[in-house]
Amino acid sequence: MTDKNNVRTTANTDMEFRILEAAKDVFMEKGFAETSMGDIAARVGINRPSLHYYFRTKDRIFQAAFGMIIQKIVPKVEEFITAKDVPISERVASLVDVYYEIFKNNPTLPLFIVREINRDVNYIIDTIHNTPMRMTLMKIVTSLRTEMAEGKLNTVPLPMLFYTFYGAMTFPFLTKDLAERLLAEEGSFNELLEQWKPYIIRQMDNLLRVK
Amino acid sequence: MTDKNNVRTTANTDMEFRILEAAKDVFMEKGFAETSMGDIAARVGINRPSLHYYFRTKDRIFQAAFGMIIQKIVPKVEEFITAKDVPISERVASLVDVYYEIFKNNPTLPLFIVREINRDVNYIIDTIHNTPMRMTLMKIVTSLRTEMAEGKLNTVPLPMLFYTFYGAMTFPFLTKDLAERLLAEEGSFNELLEQWKPYIIRQMDNLLRVK
DNA sequence: GTCTATAACCTGATAGAC
DNA sequence: GTCTATCAGGTTATAGAC
Numbered sequence: 001m002t003d004k005n006n007v008r009t010t011a012n013t014d015m016e017f018r019i020l021e022a023a024k025d026v027f028m029e030k031g032f033a034e035t036s037m038g039d040i041a042a043r044v045g046i047n048r049p050s051l052h053y054y055f056r057t058k059d060r061i062f063q064a065a066f067g068m069i070i071q072k073i074v075p076k077v078e079e080f081i082t083a084k085d086v087p088i089s090e091r092v093a094s095l096v097d098v099y100y101e102i103f104k105n106n107p108t109l110p111l112f113i114v115r116e117i118n119r120d121v122n123y124i125i126d127t128i129h130n131t132p133m134r135m136t137l138m139k140i141v142t143s144l145r146t147e148m149a150e151g152k153l154n155t156v157p158l159p160m161l162f163y164t165f166y167g168a169m170t171f172p173f174l175t176k177d178l179a180e181r182l183l184a185e186e187g188s189f190n191e192l193l194e195q196w197k198p199y200i201i202r203q204m205d206n207l208l209r210v211k
Numbered sequence: 212m213t214d215k216n217n218v219r220t221t222a223n224t225d226m227e228f229r230i231l232e233a234a235k236d237v238f239m240e241k242g243f244a245e246t247s248m249g250d251i252a253a254r255v256g257i258n259r260p261s262l263h264y265y266f267r268t269k270d271r272i273f274q275a276a277f278g279m280i281i282q283k284i285v286p287k288v289e290e291f292i293t294a295k296d297v298p299i300s301e302r303v304a305s306l307v308d309v310y311y312e313i314f315k316n317n318p319t320l321p322l323f324i325v326r327e328i329n330r331d332v333n334y335i336i337d338t339i340h341n342t343p344m345r346m347t348l349m350k351i352v353t354s355l356r357t358e359m360a361e362g363k364l365n366t367v368p369l370p371m372l373f374y375t376f377y378g379a380m381t382f383p384f385l386t387k388d389l390a391e392r393l394l395a396e397e398g399s400f401n402e403l404l405e406q407w408k409p410y411i412i413r414q415m416d417n418l419l420r421v422k
Numbered sequence: 423g424t425c426t427a428t429a430a431c432c433t434g435a436t437a438g439a440c
Numbered sequence: 441g442t443c444t445a446t447c448a449g450g451t452t453a454t455a456g457a458c
Contacts, residue, residue, distance in 0.1 A: 015441085034244045037434060050442055052435060111329055114385045118322055121388045159390070159403060160410050167382030171374055174325050174385075177332045179370070192370060199371050199418075206417055207410075226423085248452065261424055263453060 010064075016054050018044050023065040028112045032062055032119065066116075067127055072102055073113060074133040082143035088153060092204045096169070096197055103173050104190075110170035153208045164207060168200045227265055229255050234276040239323045243273055243330065277327075278338055283313055284324060285344040293354035299364060303415040307380070307408055314384050315401075321381040364419045375418060379411045 011017035022043040026035050037048045037058055044051075055061040080086070080094050103109060116124055128134055144161070147153040172179065172193060180189050222228035233254040237246045248269055252259045266272040291297070291305050314320060327335060339345055355372070358364040383390065383404060391400050 036432080038432090047443070048434080049436080049444085053441070056435085058434065108329075111325065114322065114325065117386055117389045118319075121392045124389070125392060157406065159394070160407060163379070163382055163407055164410065164414075166386075167378045168374070171378030171382065175328055175377075178328045178335070181332045181336060183370070195368065196371060196374055199375065202417070203375075203414055206413070247450085249450090258425070259452085260426085260454080264423070267453085269452065 013054075015046075019051065019054055019061065020065055020068065023061050024068050027062060027065050028069055028106065029108050031112065031115045066123065067131070069109070069112065070116075070124060070127050071131065071133060072106065072109060074128070074136050075099070075102060076136065078136050078139045078143075081140050084143070084147060084152065088208045089201050089205045092165075092201050093197075095165075096200050099169050100193060100197070103170075104193075107173055107176055110173045114170075114174065151210065154210055156207050161204075161207065164203055165200070168196075168203055172196055224265075226255075226257075230262065230265055230272065231276050231279060234272050235279050238273060238276050239280055239317060240319050242323065242326050277334065278342070280320070280323065281327075281335060281338050282342060282344060283317065283320060285339070285347050286310070286313060287347065289347050289350045289354075292351050295354070295358060295363065299419045300412050300416045303376075303412050304408075306376075307411050310380050311404060311408070314381075315404075318384055318387055321384045325381075325385065362421065365421055367418050372415075372418065375414055376411070379407075379414055383407055 011020050019040065023035075023040050026039050026043060030039070037051050040061065041048045041051050051061065055064065075098050077095060077098055081091055083091060113124070128137070141158065144153065144158070148155040172189075176189060179192055183189070183192065222231050230251065234246075234251050237250050237254060241250070248259045248262050251272065252262050255262075262272065266275065286309050288306060288309055292302055294302060324335075339348070352369065355364065355369070359366040383400075387400060390403055394400070394403065
C-alpha cells in the first residue's frame with residue numbers, strides 16, 4: 001500500500017516487512033539523524049544498496065517506519081476511558097497499565113516522540129490526522145468534555161490534563177538510565193514504576209474527581 | 212583550569228571563552244551528534260582548524276561546554292528550599308519561578324539533558340559529583356528528610372518527589388513545539404506556562420503538606 | 423595564532439555485473 | 441533481487457605556510 005505521495009506505508013513483501021521491522025527498532029532507539037543506512041542493513045542482514053532497492057531513500061524508510069511507531073502513542077483505549085459509570089481512578093489505573101505495557105516493551109518510545117516533536121512537529125500532526133488515531137482522540141476529548149459539563153468530572157483545561165497525565169507517564173522512561181544508575185542497589189526500575197503508579201492515579205484523581 | 216584528564220574545564224583566554232559560549236549554545240540546541248565543528252566555528256567567526264588549536268577534539272569542546280550547561284539544572288536555590296518556616300507551597304512557587312526563568316532563556320535545555328541521559332549517564336553523574344552541585348543536592352535532600360522525620364512535611368519517597376516535580380517542570384518544554392502548533396490561536400506558550408504553574412504547586416502541595 | 427590545503431573517514435545514493 | 445564498486449558530499453582532524 002502507498003500513500004498519496006506514492007510512498008510505501010505498508011510492507012508488501014517479506015523483505016520489505018523485515019526492513020521496516022529493523023528500521024522501526026533502530027530509529028526508535030537512536031532517532032533519525034544518528035541512524036545510518038548501514039545500521040539498518042546490518043540488522044536486517046543485507047547490505048546498504050539493497051535497502052535503496054526496496055525504499056529509494058532513507059527518508060522514505062523513515063516515513064514508513066514512523067507510521068508504525070507513532071500509532072503506539074494513542075492505543076485503542078477509548079472504550080474504557082469513556083466508560084462513564086467506572087470511577088475515574090479505575091479508568092486511569094487501566095490506562096496506566098496499558099501505557100506501562102507499551103513503554104516496557106518500547107522503553108525508548110517516549111524519547112523518540114520527544115525527539116520527533118523537536119525535529120519536525122508537522123510530521124506527527126499529519127500522521128495523526130491521516131490515521132484512525134484522530135477519531136480515537138476526538139472521541140476521548142468529546143467524552144471528557146461532556147462529563148465535565150455534566151458535573152460528573154471536575155472541569156479541568158484539557159492541556160492541563162494532558163500535561164499532568166503524559167508528563168507523569170513518560171518522565172520515568174525519559175530518565176530511565178539515570179534511575180537505574182542511581183538506584184543500582186536500591187531496587188529495579190520496574191519496582192520504581194510500580195511505586196510510581198499510585199502517584200499518577202492520585203494526581204489525576206486530584207484533578208478530576210468531584211469531591 | 213584543567214580537570215584530572217587534563218581537559219580544559221574553564222576558559223583561560225578570551226578566544227577559549229568565546230568558543231565555549233558558542234559551543235554551549237549550539238550543543239544545547241542541536242545535541243552532540245547533530246552539531247558539527249563548522250557550526251561552532253561559524254558562530255564564533257573563525258574557521259574549523261582554529262577550534263582544534265584551542266581544544267584538540269570535538270569531544271573535548273563538548274566536555275568543557277557540557278560542564279557549563281549542566282550546572283543550570285541545579286540552580287543555587289537551597290537557601291529558600293530549606294527555609295523551614297516558609298509554607299511548602301510558597302517554596303515550590305519560588306522554585307518554579309527560578310526554573311521557568313532558566314528554561315524560558317534555554318528552552319532546549321530539558322531536551323538536551325534527556326538526550327544526554329540516554330547517550331551516557333555517567334557523564335552527568337561525574338559532572339555533578341565533581342562540582343558544588345553535589346553539596347547543594349545533599350543539603351536539599353538532608354533538609355527534606357529532616358522535615359519529613361519531624362512530621363513538618365509528609366513522608367514521601369524522594370524518587371516520587373523527583374518524578375512529580377521534574378516531570379511537571381520539564382514536560383511542557385519537551386513538548387513546546389507541539390503546544391505551539393496545536394494552540395496556534397488559543398494563546399501563546401508563555402500563557403500556557405502561567406496556567407500550568409498552579410498545577411505544579413498543587414501537585415507538590417498534595418504530596419508534601421501535612422493536613 | 424590563524425589561515426589554506428588536504429588527509430582519512432563515513433554518509434546516502436547510484437551503476438552495473440551476475 | 442542481491443551483490444561489488446564507486447561517486448559525491450560532509451565530517452573530524454592534521455600539516456604546514458605565514
